[in-house]
Amino acid sequence: xxxxxxxxxxxxxxxFFYFIASLVTVVLIGFIxxxxxxxxxxxxxxxxxxxxxxxxxxxxxxxxxxxxxxTKIIAENxxxxxxxxxxxxxxxxxxxxxxxxxxxxxxxxxxxxxxxxGKEGQLISNESSLDMSMSDDMMKEPWYLSAIDSGTMPxxxxxxxxxxxxxxxxxxISLSREIKDRNGxxxxxxxxxxxxxxxxDYLKDINLGMEGYAFILNSQNEVVYHEDxxxxxxxxxxxxxxxxxxxxxxxxxxxxxxxxxxSLRDSDWTxxxxxxxxxxxxxxxxxxxxxxxxGLVGLGILVISATFIAGRITNPINKLxxxxxxxxxxxxxxxxxxxxxxxxxxxxxxxxxxxxxxKALMTDIAQQEKSIxxxxxxxxxxxxxxxxxxxTLDTIVWxxxxxxxxxxVEITKALAxxxxxxxxxxxxxxxxxxxxxHVRQYLFIQKERYGNQLSYTIYEEEGLxxxxxxxxxxxxxxxxxxxxxxxxxxxxxxIDIRVFRQGEDILLEVQDNGCGFDMQNPKITTKPxxxxxxxxxxxxxxxxxxxxxxxxxxxxxxxxxxxxxLVRIRIRPTLGEDNIIDRxxx
Numbered sequence: 001x002x003x004x005x006x007x008x009x010x011x012x013x014x015x016f017f018y019f020i021a022s023l024v025t026v027v028l029i030g031f032i033x034x035x036x037x038x039x040x041x042x043x044x045x046x047x048x049x050x051x052x053x054x055x056x057x058x059x060x061x062x063x064x065x066x067x068x069x070x071t072k073i074i075a076e077n078x079x080x081x082x083x084x085x086x087x088x089x090x091x092x093x094x095x096x097x098x099x100x101x102x103x104x105x106x107x108x109x110x111x112x113x114x115x116x117x118g119k120e121g122q123l124i125s126n127e128s129s130l131d132m133s134m135s136d137d138m139m140k141e142p143w144y145l146s147a148i149d150s151g152t153m154p155x156x157x158x159x160x161x162x163x164x165x166x167x168x169x170x171x172x173i174s175l176s177r178e179i180k181d182r183n184g185x186x187x188x189x190x191x192x193x194x195x196x197x198x199x200x201d202y203l204k205d206i207n208l209g210m211e212g213y214a215f216i217l218n219s220q221n222e223v224v225y226h227e228d229x230x231x232x233x234x235x236x237x238x239x240x241x242x243x244x245x246x247x248x249x250x251x252x253x254x255x256x257x258x259x260x261x262x263s264l265r266d267s268d269w270t271x272x273x274x275x276x277x278x279x280x281x282x283x284x285x286x287x288x289x290x291x292x293x294x295g296l297v298g299l300g301i302l303v304i305s306a307t308f309i310a311g312r313i314t315n316p317i318n319k320l321x322x323x324x325x326x327x328x329x330x331x332x333x334x335x336x337x338x339x340x341x342x343x344x345x346x347x348x349x350x351x352x353x354x355x356x357x358x359k360a361l362m363t364d365i366a367q368q369e370k371s372i373x374x375x376x377x378x379x380x381x382x383x384x385x386x387x388x389x390x391x392t393l394d395t396i397v398w399x400x401x402x403x404x405x406x407x408x409v410e411i412t413k414a415l416a417x418x419x420x421x422x423x424x425x426x427x428x429x430x431x432x433x434x435x436x437x438h439v440r441q442y443l444f445i446q447k448e449r450y451g452n453q454l455s456y457t458i459y460e461e462e463g464l465x466x467x468x469x470x471x472x473x474x475x476x477x478x479x480x481x482x483x484x485x486x487x488x489x490x491x492x493x494x495i496d497i498r499v500f501r502q503g504e505d506i507l508l509e510v511q512d513n514g515c516g517f518d519m520q521n522p523k524i525t526t527k528p529x530x531x532x533x534x535x536x537x538x539x540x541x542x543x544x545x546x547x548x549x550x551x552x553x554x555x556x557x558x559x560x561x562x563x564x565x566l567v568r569i570r571i572r573p574t575l576g577e578d579n580i581i582d583r584x585x586x
Contacts, residue, residue: 012310014306014309014310015303015306015307015310018302018303018306018309018310019299019302019303019306022298022299022302022303022306023299026295026298026299026302027295029295030291030292030295033287033291034284034287034288034291037287038283038284038287041283041284042251042277045258045275045277046250046251046258046260048207049208049258049260049273049275050260050273052206052207052208052273053206053214053260053261053262053271053273054262056202056203056206056214056262056271057262057264057271059202060199060202060203060264060269060271061264061265061266061267063198063202064175064264064266064267065265065266066108067111067175067192067194068175068177068266070104070108070111070192071175071176071177071190071192072177073100073104074097074100074101074104074114074116074190075177075178075179075190077096077097077100079093079096079097079100080097080100080116080179080190081179081181081187083097083116083118083122083124084116084118084119084122084179084187084188085181085187089122094124097116097124098124098126101114101116101124101125101126102126105126108194110194110195110197110198111192111193111194111195112172112193112194112195113125113126113127113172113191113192113193114126114190114191114192114193115127115190115191115192115193116179116188116189116190117188117189117190117191118187118188119186119187119188122188148176148178148186148189171196172193172194172195172196173193173194173195173196173198173199174191174192174193175191175192175194176189176190176191176192177189177190178190199216199224199225200225200227203216203225203227203271204227206273208273208274208275208276209275209276209277210276211276212257212273212274212275212276213226213227213228213274214271214272214273214274215231215241215271215272215274216264216269216270216271216272217241217242217245217269217270217272218268218269218270219268220268221238221242221245223238223241224269226241241272244259244272244274245261245270245272247259249261256276256277257274257275257276257277258273258274258275258277259272259273259274259275260272260273260275261273388445388479391449392411392415392445392449395411395445395448395449396408396411396412396415399411407448410444410448411444411445411448414441414444414445415441415445417437417441418438418441418442418445421434421437421438421441421471422438422471422472422475424471427471428470428471429468429469429470429471429575430468430469430470430471431465431466431467431468431469432460432464432465432466432467432469432499432506433460433465433466434471435469435471435472435473435474436458436460436474436497436499438471438472438474438475439458439474439475439478439497440458442475442478442479443456443458443478443495446482450482450487452492453486453492453493454482454486454492454493454494454495455492455493455494455495456494456495456496456497457494457495457496457497458497459496459497459498459499459500460499461499461500461501464499464500464501464506467506467573468575469571469575470544470545470548470575473508473541473544473545473569474497474508474510474569476538476540476541477510477538477541477567477569478495478497478510480538480567481495481510481512481514481565481567482495482512484514485512485513485514485515485516485564485565486512486513486514488514488515489514489515493512493513493514494512494513495510495511495512496509496510496511496512497509497510498511501573502570504572504573505553505570505571505572505573506570506571506572506573507568507569507570508568508569508571509566509567509568509569510566510567511564511565511566511567512564512565513563513564514564514565515561515562515564516559516560516561516562516563516564516565517559517561517565518559518561519557519558519559519560538555541555541569542554542555545569545570545571548571548575549571549572549575553570553571553572554569554570555567555568555569555570556568556570
């Protein structure tokens with residue numbers, strides 16, 4: 001019990017909800033900071049990886065372009081073309097070509113060899129011995145044809161065209177260019193071999209993380225570069241590189257790595273950078289720890305602040321509550337001393353002023369209610385439409401003149417019973433059975449007057465007859481249905497009266513098939529207190545129902561042009577005398 005009361009205290013609830021709000025805010029901010037900073041770091045890592053790969057790729061491109069330019073210089077040199085064009089070249093022409101080769105090699109120490117091979121087997125090179133397949137018709141040599149077909153594409157091979165082996169010291173990158181005469185006819189092939197270490201130098205310092213690496217594949221998915229030579233001979237490892245190169249560029253969350261590709265210009269090489277994000281993982285872990293620590297400290301400060309603020313808010317209320325708990329007696333004695341803190345004094349002062357005003361208002365309301373209830377009944381009695389009485393008497397006289405004595409007796413009895421039920425000994429209430437009988441007598445009289453133009457049905461659910469309700473609440477509604485709904489139309493009219501239970505309430509419905517009205521018309525209101533019903537206003541009926549049963553009860557209207565109107569009166573099974581202020585308790 002104490003535990004429940006403790007958690008229901010305003011101070012505890014304010015502190016608790018302040019704590020929850022602070023916790024949610026701290027967690028939300030933590031998540032936002034974590035993902036924002038992680039995204040920034042990831043983006044920066046991707047950019048740095050892209051820049052590193054682009055830089056290395058551009059450097060390799062520049063070097064290969066340089067080699068291509070050198071091959072062009074030698075292949076298009078007039079001495080080279082004359083030497084390969086004639087059957088017996090002059091000795092000085094071969095010397096010119098050798099000097100040109102030496103000059104080119106002196107400009108770049110990475111060039112190992114430059115070889116000029118004619119289609120008829122001519123050979124000039126800086127190498128003294130070459131293990132190459134030569135013949136008088138080089139067009140029959142596979143390597144010669146392959147060199148022509150490759151254009152200026154760089155190719156990884158072993159030095160001096162030997163079989164490829166795993167000794168990196170003998171690896172070279174070869175560039176070949178076809179030598180043509182002015183007519184475009186093949187004269188020979190120029191081959192430049194430069195050190196494989198040139199590619200390694202450009203890629204070995206690229207920063208891709210502790211477990212990251214770069215590699216190069218050609219268009220045949222052959223490994224051109226990888227720092228681990230096992231990838232050149234192990235088929236599974238090579239296939240792993242092929243799978244990586246086929247992946248979408250960007251961040252791979254499954255492997256926590258970045259993949260970026262760079263296609264080298266004018267070659268069939270693709271440089272792939274695979275960056276490991278071990279540094280990013282460490283940053284994320286450090287970020288989580290920092291956010292958690294800062295959030296914990298901030299949350300503690302917020303909790304202490306919440307407790308202090310809640311206490312400042314609730315202490316005056318607690319003192320006021322203690323003062324009110326000491327008060328005994330009824331409304332006449334329910335005042336408290338104006339003491340304590342400023343908030344408590346202000347609350348107590350306003351509370352005491354309110355009690356004084358309430359007592360005065362209750363006295364006035366009690367007197368007004370007494371007068372209103374008495375006046376309303378007098379109004380109801382006096383406002384029974386005099387036209388109805390006149391028309392009824394006129395009908396009786398008319399029937400008497402025609403000698404219809406039985407009808408005269410029936411209508412006279414119905415009229416007498418109608419007024420007797422209206423007066424009901426001066427009582428303000430009646431039973432549902434009495435109210436239904438009252439409206440039945442009224443409809444009987446109207447039926448005799450209007451004949452076939454009017455018909456009606458009355459349904460009363462069993463078990464409701466003795467329930468006490470305010471009297472004369474159905475007849476005014478029925479009168480309105482006749483005079484403002486049915487009488488205005490050319491066809492016969494019908495009124496359906498139903499009294500039944502709906503859940504915990506009782507409904508009294510009056511529905512007619514009269515002319516109805518447009519509820520969407522702004523000039524027409526559906527508020528009961530603003531509609532006039534025949535001799536007695538709906539305001540009278542609606543206010544009396546609300547007086548007995550409260551504001552949740554009363555009348556509602558619905559109508560459609562040409563289809564009629566439905567008036568629904570909702571009441572409780574018990575008469576709401578307890579809703580009316582007890583004048584003797586003030």
